[in-house]
Amino acid sequence: MGTTREKALEYLKDNRDELIDKLGEFIRIPSISTEAAHVGDVQRAAEWLAGHLQSLGMEEVKIFPTSGAPVVYGASRVGNPGIPTLLIYGHYDVQPTDPLGEWQSDPFDPEIRGENLFARGASDMKGQIMAALNTLEAIGAGGDLPVRFKFLFEGEEEVGSPNLYRFIKNHRDILACDLCLNPDTGMLGPELPTITYALRGLAYFELRVYGPSQDLHSGTFGGVVHNPAQVLCELLAELHDGKGRVTLPGFYDRVRDLDPAEREDLARLPVNEAFYLKNAGVRKLWGEEGYTPAERTGARPTLEVNGLLSGFTGEGSKTVLPARAMAKISSRLVSDQRVEDVKKQLEKFLCDRLPDTVRWELDQLAGAPPVLSPRDSRGIAALTSAYETVWGKRPLFRREGGTVPVGAYLQELLGVDSVQTGFSLPDDNAHSPNEKLHLPTWQRGSEALLHFFFNLAGNGAGSTAEEA
Numbered sequence: 001m002g003t004t005r006e007k008a009l010e011y012l013k014d015n016r017d018e019l020i021d022k023l024g025e026f027i028r029i030p031s032i033s034t035e036a037a038h039v040g041d042v043q044r045a046a047e048w049l050a051g052h053l054q055s056l057g058m059e060e061v062k063i064f065p066t067s068g069a070p071v072v073y074g075a076s077r078v079g080n081p082g083i084p085t086l087l088i089y090g091h092y093d094v095q096p097t098d099p100l101g102e103w104q105s106d107p108f109d110p111e112i113r114g115e116n117l118f119a120r121g122a123s124d125m126k127g128q129i130m131a132a133l134n135t136l137e138a139i140g141a142g143g144d145l146p147v148r149f150k151f152l153f154e155g156e157e158e159v160g161s162p163n164l165y166r167f168i169k170n171h172r173d174i175l176a177c178d179l180c181l182n183p184d185t186g187m188l189g190p191e192l193p194t195i196t197y198a199l200r201g202l203a204y205f206e207l208r209v210y211g212p213s214q215d216l217h218s219g220t221f222g223g224v225v226h227n228p229a230q231v232l233c234e235l236l237a238e239l240h241d242g243k244g245r246v247t248l249p250g251f252y253d254r255v256r257d258l259d260p261a262e263r264e265d266l267a268r269l270p271v272n273e274a275f276y277l278k279n280a281g282v283r284k285l286w287g288e289e290g291y292t293p294a295e296r297t298g299a300r301p302t303l304e305v306n307g308l309l310s311g312f313t314g315e316g317s318k319t320v321l322p323a324r325a326m327a328k329i330s331s332r333l334v335s336d337q338r339v340e341d342v343k344k345q346l347e348k349f350l351c352d353r354l355p356d357t358v359r360w361e362l363d364q365l366a367g368a369p370p371v372l373s374p375r376d377s378r379g380i381a382a383l384t385s386a387y388e389t390v391w392g393k394r395p396l397f398r399r400e401g402g403t404v405p406v407g408a409y410l411q412e413l414l415g416v417d418s419v420q421t422g423f424s425l426p427d428d429n430a431h432s433p434n435e436k437l438h439l440p441t442w443q444r445g446s447e448a449l450l451h452f453f454f455n456l457a458g459n460g461a462g463s464t465a466e467e468a
């Protein structure tokens with residue numbers, strides 16, 4: 001007679017094929033959120049997921065409609081007082097499949113080739129959701145779960161989660177928890193379990209500079225009218241100094257410094273200068289002086305020109321003095337920067353520098369705060385130890401350069417930190433043809449999550465579950 005944990009680990013091994021079949025059922029529903037033709041499939045995937053939660057013995061299972069795709073919610077029954085409540089976040093929608101001709105097999109008819117299961121959503125992220133749910137099946141609906149689980153599954157992640165903030169805000173009572181697990185960030189290699197403890201935020205703007213009331217003849221007016229394209233370019237050229245630092249006033253005021261221990265962990269990441277040179281296809285890297293590439297992309301903020309438009313850009317020549325110039329500008333933020341501050345800093349910069357020969361307008365197009373979970377938190381400690389058990393090594397600790405707003409929403413609205421991880425691999429072709437899931441890693445991932453849940457409960461509160 002083993003403990004609950006050991007029996008559950010055995011269950012995961014013994015039922016590997018059945019668990020893969022179950023994942024296949026989920027994958028066969030083409031829940032593409034970006035295409036109107038699949039609205040019914042998105043709904044069907046929500047219903048499948050709700051049904052699966054019910055079959056696992058979850059209570060309060062509910063499909064909440066939103067103005068877009070529904071949110072699936074569920075919770076395990078209230079267990080022993082004192083056990084932590086863990087909210088598991090996931091998204092059941094998937095990316096479109098085009099170009100369809102490049103797939104080696106039907107994207108919605110999962111096919112195993114070698115160690116991989118090929119299908120849309122296998123890695124991003126139906127496989128990740130099932131890696132977590134399989135552990136509940138393994139523990140057994142009747143068994144004592146080591147923590148109280150709650151589930152928040154949305155169907156709009158691939159279209160920017162337009163309804164998620166409001167949903168969380170309006171359902172703070174049922175979502176209340178101690179910690180969130182988001183298994184949507186993946187690992188850096190099959191032997192490199194990875195914990196992502198920070199994500200950058202985003203502040204996105206469109207700047208329009210207006211000169212004359214219409215495009216002018218550059219021979220007649222050139223020399224007396226200030227060219228808005230020139231004005232805009234001179235302004236953009238001043239956004240960084242010679243050391244690669246952003247020059248907006250106060251831009252770095254709230255940026256947290258890296259301590260030596262954190263820098264040491266970031267130095268272990270396999271994303272060095274050679275990695276970026278190879279993947280970017282550039283002659284030489286650029287960036288803020290005094291920081292490594294991993295620090296620059298994860299722990300330091302940026303300001304980028306994403307697009308420029310002005311004047312005549314067609315074939316041949318046209319001697320025009322353009323009426324307007326436009327730039328798309330965005331900033332990746334790090335903790336504790338705030339979107340609204342960056343907007344004010346940019347406005348101040350524009351007010352101070354733009355000449356009175358032109359008129360300008362600035363619009364904010366998107367905004368999402370950065371997120372940072374303390375590396376010494378209870379959740380990260382529990383997951384670190386789970387990875388050490390399954391992989392036999394300390395995981396990598398990564399700061400991700402991209403933006404996933406859910407972690408920031410949960411921090412703001414529920415006051416909880418998120419543990420971001422997952423078992424997708426860099427070569428899984430997420431969002432591309434031939435998306436795949438590496439099955440041995442998926443299996444180890446489930447085992448690790450199982451250990452994580454028991455570790456979270458600790459020896460005190462979790463002991464009854466252990467002895468069951």
Ligand SMILES: [Zn+2]
Pocket residue numbers: 091124125157184
């Ligand atoms: Zn995803």
